[in-house]
Amino acid sequence: MTESRLYASAANVSERLVQPPALAISTVIFALRPSATSGRPTLWLPLVRRIREPFKDLWALPGGPLTQAESLQDAAARNLAETTGLAPNYLEQLYAFGGLHRSPSQRVVSIVYWALVEATQAELARESENVRWCRADGLQTLAFDHNEIVDYALWRLRNKMAYGSIAYHLLGETFTLAQVREVYEAVLDRTIDPANFRRQLKQAASIEPTDQYLQGGKHRPPRLYRYTGRTDHDAPEPTD
Amino acid sequence: MTESRLYASAANVSERLVQPPALAISTVIFALRPSATSGRPTLWLPLVRRIREPFKDLWALPGGPLTQAESLQDAAARNLAETTGLAPNYLEQLYAFGGLHRSPSQRVVSIVYWALVEATQAELARESENVRWCRADGLQTLAFDHNEIVDYALWRLRNKMAYGSIAYHLLGETFTLAQVREVYEAVLDRTIDPANFRRQLKQAASIEPTDQYLQGGKHRPPRLYRYTGRTDHDAPEPTD
DNA sequence: CCAAAAGTGTTACCTATACACCCATGA
DNA sequence: TCATGGGTGTATAGGTAACACTTTTGG
Numbered sequence A, B: 001m002t003e004s005r006l007y008a009s010a011a012n013v014s015e016r017l018v019q020p021p022a023l024a025i026s027t028v029i030f031a032l033r034p035s036a037t038s039g040r041p042t043l044w045l046p047l048v049r050r051i052r053e054p055f056k057d058l059w060a061l062p063g064g065p066l067t068q069a070e071s072l073q074d075a076a077a078r079n080l081a082e083t084t085g086l087a088p089n090y091l092e093q094l095y096a097f098g099g100l101h102r103s104p105s106q107r108v109v110s111i112v113y114w115a116l117v118e119a120t121q122a123e124l125a126r127e128s129e130n131v132r133w134c135r136a137d138g139l140q141t142l143a144f145d146h147n148e149i150v151d152y153a154l155w156r157l158r159n160k161m162a163y164g165s166i167a168y169h170l171l172g173e174t175f176t177l178a179q180v181r182e183v184y185e186a187v188l189d190r191t192i193d194p195a196n197f198r199r200q201l202k203q204a205a206s207i208e209p210t211d212q213y214l215q216g217g218k219h220r221p222p223r224l225y226r227y228t229g230r231t232d233h234d235a236p237e238p239t240d
Numbered sequence C: 001c002c003a004a005a006a007g008t009g010t011t012a013c014c015t016a017t018a019c020a021c022c023c024a025t026g027a
Numbered sequence D: 001t002c003a004t005g006g007g008t009g010t011a012t013a014g015g016t017a018a019c020a021c022t023t024t025t026g027g
Helices: A013-018 A072-084 A119-124 A146-162 A177-188 A194-204 B013-018 B072-084 B119-124 B146-162 B177-188 B194-204
Strands: A022-034 A041-049 A063-065 A090-097 A108-116 A131-135 A207-213 A223-227 B022-034 B041-049 B063-065 B090-097 B108-116 B131-135 B207-213 B223-227
Touching: A022 A072, A022 A119, A022 A146, A041 A072, A041 A146, A041 A177, A063 A072, A072 A090, A072 A108, A090 A146, A090 B090, A108 A146, A108 B108, A146 A177, A177 A194, A177 A223, A194 A207, B022 B072, B022 B119, B022 B146, B041 B072, B041 B146, B041 B177, B063 B072, B072 B090, B072 B108, B090 B146, B108 B146, B146 B177, B177 B194, B177 B223, B194 B207
Parallel strands: A022 A108, B022 B108
Antiparallel strands: A022 A041, A022 A063, A041 A131, A090 A108, A207 A223, B022 B041, B022 B063, B041 B131, B090 B108, B207 B223
16 A cells, blocks of 8 residues: 555566656644553554565555545545544645655655544544554654654644644544643643633634533533634645 | 646546656746836746647746656756756745646646745846746736646745745845845835844844945945854755 | 934833632532 | 632733934945
């Protein structure tokens, strides 16, 4: 499902020179899951085990070829669904990687997307022998240049989080302000003053309060909020 | 030199289904030139006239195929040199456009770069029957989806300019602070207080004063400064 | 000496931050 | 009633924008 299966017939060198570069789509999928140690939410992403050369048995980003009948974004959404069984809350193009020696066998240009999946659904995502969720920080060595790609995706995520309203896409339909704060703390890896954070969110006005409260906690039940859609236009993504 | 020449043999529909999408590189090249009316610096970009179908005789972004032996960035730099004869001061990937119907004849995925060229050299850039500089705002209708691409490149330029240190790449080796301010005013299309702007620049510390002064003006000669390289790391562009 | 741009100083305002404090709930 | 997180108020610091002011040149 990754680079090695594209242009399998072009493996020999003589054909490689006339063949155009292969085109592949990969996706970095982020979700929040409780840490194994602290239990606090942390960033995770699903990886797939390579079952062929090159990089056989190493882990890699989900990816695949670009079908003729689908747009780049559709292709990313499709292979995201195929590996995790989930639909993303957020999907954005990350970068086109086209270095000469990304794949040892033949030239591959990968157009990489990154996605956010909400935590509750990520729990249900299927894992198998060849699909596994890993913590986004301190990953093992991955196939191809996928470590670089993940690092860049992390940078982009943190950057958009810093100002922007993508944090909500890691949560469900309704959420407490403390949950939003936990998202920020997990992604930016620092503590945030709850009082100030609350004010910043409320004046950003991209959320609205519901009349519901989250029950079942040990203390005062917090109010639930809902994402109303971006009123700030931080990125006019090309419709393409 | 653009999409129509790629995969010329795949023009018929039956082959189109089995053929992978064609891969092309295009570049949005920005430079400052004096406005025809006011004489104040404004944004311009070079366009090439299409000499074949589709979109014959319409203007389009410089672009071409991706050669096997070059990276994406190298390919962008090469076709920039081929059309304008210039080397860019700045070159960054913009976006990969891969919509299904960008080109009427066959599926094309364009990886688009954007570049900054310094004003003094842009004056010398060759123009011909089929290469012309146009003002970046209020462009005529271009071939393919190139109007969208230019709009997105403009948004990206303005965004990076707002905080970041790319303005210097539109200027030469040395420059006055007023010239930097004019760049900001031209790109962001608003006036800026000279006094406050000066302070912001100097504390940003990505420039250093020379002991030279710009002579030949009507008034007090301003000091010349030099760009020392980014100390702020606003974008860890993938090396790829 | 005058006009105009270079460059400096001062002040009001806005917002991020720190932190004291009250509120509401489960145990 | 106590511990704890939810939620509000407030003082302070740092940065931005507005603008008065001084300096230096060419004409």
